[in-house]
Amino acid sequence: MQRFTPxxxxxxxxxxxxxxxxxxxxxVPDDEEELRSEIERCFSSKTPVxxxxxxxxxxxxxxxxxxxxxSLERLDRIIGIGRKEDGYFVRVQPCVTVxxxxxxxxxxxxxxxxxxxxxxxxxxxxxxxxxxxPVDPTEMDSSIGGNIAANSSGPRTFKYGPTRDWVISxxxxxxxxxxxRIDRGKHFASGKxxxxxxxxxxxxxDMPSYDFNTNVKNAGGLYSKDDMDLIDVFIGSEGIxxxxxxxxxxxxxxxxLISNIAFxxxxxxxxxxxxxVRHDPIIAPEFLEYFDSGSIDLIRxxxxxxxxxxxxPEERCSAVFLDMALxxxxxxxxxxxFDLIRKNGGDPSKSxxxxxxxxxxxxxxxxxxxxxxxxxxxxxxKEEMPALNKMGTDMSVPEDKSDExxxxxxxxxDSFGLEYVIFGHLGNFHPHVEIILKDLEDLRKARExxxxxxxxxxxxxxxPSAEHGIGKLKRDYIRMMYGEKGIEEIRSLKRYFDPEMILxxxxxxx
Amino acid sequence: MSDLRIAVMVKxxxxxxxxxxxxxxxxxxxxxxxxxxxxxxxxxQHAITNKCQHHVDAISMGPMQAQDVLRKSLEFGADxxxxxxxxxxxxxxxxxxxxxxxxxxxxxxxxxxxxxxxxTDGDTAQxxxxxxxxxxxxxxxxxxxxxxxNMTVTQSYERADVVxxxxxxxxxxxxxxxxxxxxxxxxxxxxxALKKEIKVVGFAxxxxxxxxxxAKGSRTKVKSVSTIIxxxxxxxxxxxxxTVSAASAIMKEVKG
Numbered sequence: 001m002q003r004f005t006p007x008x009x010x011x012x013x014x015x016x017x018x019x020x021x022x023x024x025x026x027x028v029p030d031d032e033e034e035l036r037s038e039i040e041r042c043f044s045s046k047t048p049v050x051x052x053x054x055x056x057x058x059x060x061x062x063x064x065x066x067x068x069x070x071s072l073e074r075l076d077r078i079i080g081i082g083r084k085e086d087g088y089f090v091r092v093q094p095c096v097t098v099x100x101x102x103x104x105x106x107x108x109x110x111x112x113x114x115x116x117x118x119x120x121x122x123x124x125x126x127x128x129x130x131x132x133x134p135v136d137p138t139e140m141d142s143s144i145g146g147n148i149a150a151n152s153s154g155p156r157t158f159k160y161g162p163t164r165d166w167v168i169s170x171x172x173x174x175x176x177x178x179x180x181r182i183d184r185g186k187h188f189a190s191g192k193x194x195x196x197x198x199x200x201x202x203x204x205x206d207m208p209s210y211d212f213n214t215n216v217k218n219a220g221g222l223y224s225k226d227d228m229d230l231i232d233v234f235i236g237s238e239g240i241x242x243x244x245x246x247x248x249x250x251x252x253x254x255x256x257l258i259s260n261i262a263f264x265x266x267x268x269x270x271x272x273x274x275x276x277v278r279h280d281p282i283i284a285p286e287f288l289e290y291f292d293s294g295s296i297d298l299i300r301x302x303x304x305x306x307x308x309x310x311x312x313p314e315e316r317c318s319a320v321f322l323d324m325a326l327x328x329x330x331x332x333x334x335x336x337x338f339d340l341i342r343k344n345g346g347d348p349s350k351s352x353x354x355x356x357x358x359x360x361x362x363x364x365x366x367x368x369x370x371x372x373x374x375x376x377x378x379x380x381x382k383e384e385m386p387a388l389n390k391m392g393t394d395m396s397v398p399e400d401k402s403d404e405x406x407x408x409x410x411x412x413x414d415s416f417g418l419e420y421v422i423f424g425h426l427g428n429f430h431p432h433v434e435i436i437l438k439d440l441e442d443l444r445k446a447r448e449x450x451x452x453x454x455x456x457x458x459x460x461x462x463x464p465s466a467e468h469g470i471g472k473l474k475r476d477y478i479r480m481m482y483g484e485k486g487i488e489e490i491r492s493l494k495r496y497f498d499p500e501m502i503l504x505x506x507x508x509x510x
Numbered sequence: 511m512s513d514l515r516i517a518v519m520v521k522x523x524x525x526x527x528x529x530x531x532x533x534x535x536x537x538x539x540x541x542x543x544x545x546x547x548x549x550x551x552x553x554x555q556h557a558i559t560n561k562c563q564h565h566v567d568a569i570s571m572g573p574m575q576a577q578d579v580l581r582k583s584l585e586f587g588a589d590x591x592x593x594x595x596x597x598x599x600x601x602x603x604x605x606x607x608x609x610x611x612x613x614x615x616x617x618x619x620x621x622x623x624x625x626x627x628x629x630t631d632g633d634t635a636q637x638x639x640x641x642x643x644x645x646x647x648x649x650x651x652x653x654x655x656x657x658x659x660n661m662t663v664t665q666s667y668e669r670a671d672v673v674x675x676x677x678x679x680x681x682x683x684x685x686x687x688x689x690x691x692x693x694x695x696x697x698x699x700x701x702x703a704l705k706k707e708i709k710v711v712g713f714a715x716x717x718x719x720x721x722x723x724x725a726k727g728s729r730t731k732v733k734s735v736s737t738i739i740x741x742x743x744x745x746x747x748x749x750x751x752x753t754v755s756a757a758s759a760i761m762k763e764v765k766g
Contacts, residue, residue, distance in 0.1 A: 311690070354695065
């Protein structure tokens with residue numbers, strides 16, 4: 001196992017939120033056994049431990065505040081394949097990336113993988129169907145372990161749900177080194193109380209008394225529901241209760257898709273098209289995103305300097321991005337889509353459709369150029385203003401409150417005189433509002449505005465953290481959602497699993 | 511000029527970023543995703559950008575899988591698509607390919623034939639000029655833009671762009687996509703393409719002889735392929751303003 005003292009600018013003390021932490025040491029275990037003994041060593045010496053994988057988080061969850069960083073980067077193996085009912089699941093180590101898992105399964109490059117259930121690999125190879133891991137957190141280089149810890153979701157959550165829905169088994173190392181495998185469907189709470197014997201370990205504890213909001217896309221705080229499954233205690237727990245060292249995730253049957261970008265005259269017409277399309281049974285979109293006119297202006301500017309990025313129409317417009325299944329009914333789907341585009345003032349002949357890898361890849365880059373250019377912009381200002389960080393919202397609200405929240409974003413940010421763009425997952429009523437900061441005064445205003453927006457999302461029955469989690473950046477919203485009582489209940493549960501409070505200290509709660 | 515008939519020659523090639531060359535110089539196409547040749551796609555983009563009331567056909571020669579690039583061409587807005595396909599055409603070199611395609615083109619009375627300046631798999635750049643010879647068409651090579659309203663074509667020479675009056679019928683080879691061209695098919699073109707058939711043209715349809723096509727009609731055979739490291743050469747530019755003195759300067763160089 002490699003162990004070293006990180007430099008002040010070490011990649012192990014920062015993640016994609018661009019906040020720099022500090023650590024006394026970094027260890028990189030070669031296997032699960034080394035990981036377990038390193039956690040035990042930290043437990044004995046009461047050394048705080050921050051778990052790192054691909055460091056693609058956006059809330060500082062993997063940013064250490066002293067102590068040791070344990071990087072899981074060498075636990076990056078796909079272990080094997082198992083059969084489950086009519087489909088398959090894959091057993092992975094935590095640092096397998098979403099991209100690796102998806103590509104390996106789609107291309108069936110499974111040489112050397114083990115049978116987790118008898119004859120599964122052979123059956124998988126001979127199966128005429130193609131399979132893939134359907135959770136798409138946008139960041140394809142994020143790790144499966146990180147995704148499970150954060151219950152990641154993304155644009156495809158609209159069709160496939162969040163990570164939680166695809167995890168059927170996990171192996172968890174507690175802070176004292178004890179290890180358990182938890183299979184979905186085996187252990188349930190009675191109300192909020194758990195009493196279960198798992199791998200020879202008796203677990204008895206109470207979940208927080210709040211009811212976790214599942215009416216909206218939500219990644220804020222520990223999942224807690226009456227009669228819940230034990231596995232769900234750890235999914236989305238941000239690593240504060242234990243370290244996931246192995247997981248079984250389900251695969252979905254793959255089918256071809258066609259991507260579409262409908263350019264609409266303005267924001268109102270684009271939002272109206274989304275409303276019409278969202279529940280349309282003929283179109284049945286599998287991915288639904290919105291780009292306001294400011295986002296399209298931004299892409300136009302990006303394409304000025306980078307000709308590989310598709311250029312949107314020259315006239316000011318907004319856009320709706322949607323994927324549909326490419327099957328025998330595609331002509332009917334388009335008939336319906338054209339009607340709805342025209343009804344809302346758009347023109348299908350000026351909108352795009354692409355189904356091959358090249359076209360869909362370029363459309364994805366087009367979409368991704370909005371957050372990417374904002375990341376690059378913030379990074380470019382960081383040298384001059386180190387305190388600056390990216391300010392993007394991650395809030396979801398129920399469907400019937402979507403219009404009210406959208407209007408509130410604009411009203412609030414305009415009143416602060418801030419520049420912003422709105423884009424993203426309108427399928428789940430979860431747009432990203434990226435505030436374009438020019439200086440530290442903007443940052444001060446943005447923080448103030450952000451708190452107002454988060455409170456509004458909660459008041460409307462939504463979540464201030466729909467998919468990025470809480471980490472260290474959004475701890476205030478836990479108080480907003482669950483109050484002091486909720487925080488104390490989360491702390492009490494953490495103390496049960498992690499009595500020395502060493503794991504991912506500072507994440508979710510102080 | 512109104513109602514021109516334009517043929518666009520497109521080719522299916524293996525993805526140049528993924529294909530490898532075997533020890534005997536053969537392109538290893540197996541399991542490599544194929545795509546529309548980038549230069550042929552540029553020719554198509556010029557045709558579609560200038561389409562207006564003109565009729566655009568996409569034409570390819572190759573195995574049945576090449577229908578994919580024709581389907582793609584229809585999605586980009588081509589009116590019709592033809593695949594020249596059959597075992598008799600297998601193994602054709604550039605001259606046999608050009609003879610075969612010319613036989614098809616001459617049956618359909620085209621005013622313009624748009625090609626990429628070369629294909630990225632063979633890189634010979636010979637087929638368009640051979641086509642022009644067999645069809646008896648003018649040829650404008652290395653075009654960067656075309657204006658079918660004013661019937662002009664702009665060609666890129668090393669140090670200058672030359673704008674010429676377009677004289678029909680003509681073969682034009684393109685080296686770059688048009689400015690502001692269609693990059694992704696429109697939804698309406700995609701749906702129109704769904705309803706169109708790709709017509710397959712076989713040996714019997716063309717009225718050509720076996721000895722003019724396929725391996726039998728080929729005059730060349732690839733024995734091996736190797737990477738050449740170019741030697742350094744010096745270039746002297748001769749001022750061509752005074753043609754007589756320029757010609758005598760060249761003669762002096764040639765004769766030594």
